[in-house]
Amino acid sequence: MKRLSVVVAGSGQIHDIEIQPGTTAGDILRQLKLDNYLLSKGPNDPFFANAESVYDKVKDGEKIFCSTKAEVGVPQWA
Amino acid sequence: MGLIVLGLRYEPSAARIVRAVERPHRPLLRIEHVPSTVIRRQELPYWQERGWTHDGQQYQGTYQTSFGSFVGCVQERGFGDMNFYLKDPPPQLQGSGHWACFQDRRDGWYGVHMSTPPRDVSSGILTIERLIASAFEA
Numbered sequence: 001m002k003r004l005s006v007v008v009a010g011s012g013q014i015h016d017i018e019i020q021p022g023t024t025a026g027d028i029l030r031q032l033k034l035d036n037y038l039l040s041k042g043p044n045d046p047f048f049a050n051a052e053s054v055y056d057k058v059k060d061g062e063k064i065f066c067s068t069k070a071e072v073g074v075p076q077w078a
Numbered sequence: 079m080g081l082i083v084l085g086l087r088y089e090p091s092a093a094r095i096v097r098a099v100e101r102p103h104r105p106l107l108r109i110e111h112v113p114s115t116v117i118r119r120q121e122l123p124y125w126q127e128r129g130w131t132h133d134g135q136q137y138q139g140t141y142q143t144s145f146g147s148f149v150g151c152v153q154e155r156g157f158g159d160m161n162f163y164l165k166d167p168p169p170q171l172q173g174s175g176h177w178a179c180f181q182d183r184r185d186g187w188y189g190v191h192m193s194t195p196p197r198d199v200s201s202g203i204l205t206i207e208r209l210i211a212s213a214f215e216a
Contacts (some may be wrong), residue, residue, distance in 0.1 A: 005119075005149030007124075008200075009123065009124035009198070009201055009204055010119070010123055010198035010200045011198075012120070012121040012122040012124070012126070012127065012202060013121055014119060014121055030110065036197075040204070040208070043141075043143055043204055043207030043208050044143060044144045044207075044209070044211045045208075047208075052187070065124065067196070067197060067198075067200065067204045068196050068197040068201040069192035069196075069201075070192055070195060070196035070197075070202055070205040071192060071193050071205070072190055072192055072193070072194035072205060072209050073194075074178055074191060
């Protein structure tokens with residue numbers, strides 16, 4: 001088991017969770033009812049894919065961020 | 079020298095020594111325990127935690143990455159409409175595939191176009207920070 005603090009970037013709200021080996025980013029977001037959000041360790045790290053296991057990539061007690069989906073780019077129709 | 083410790087219920091490192099009395103025939107160390115204090119965490123939105131300031135509809139601060147900090151600004155127009163700006167983008171960004179998404183607004187300021195707009199200012203700041211960091215890593 002690892003303990004994590006999931007910080008919702010927009011509000012600062014913190015969810016303290018415990019994860020087991022094999023827990024995916026999607027599992028965490030679904031259980032926290034944070035659909036359409038993405039998890040990351042911070043601005044210097046990529047987003048976790050929904051099906052990606054988070055357990056091996058985080059340390060016990062670590063703080064991770066959860067932010068809404070956003071993409072820098074020119075729209076398809078432009 | 080032998081010591082008798084009174085009232086030691088936790089690890090010695092967690093205890094506070096308030097009085098030590100040494101007797102010639104029977105050295106004595108008294109330890110008093112102070113209840114632990116739970117430090118409350120601040121629950122701040124990301125923009126605030128990163129030192130951005132908010133005045134009316136405008137946020138000002140820096141996009142912070144492990145490669146440096148870059149001056150930025152966000153204008154919130156309501157109903158989820160936000161414009162993100164970056165001053166003096168680094169050359170690494172100018173050479174990246176995303177450069178077409180930056181529009182020159184004069185005086186070194188560039189508007190950042192979002193094809194998928196964030197739902198809050200903090201998520202937008204995080205996205206731009208990640209983009210800058212990835213341009214340096216490329």
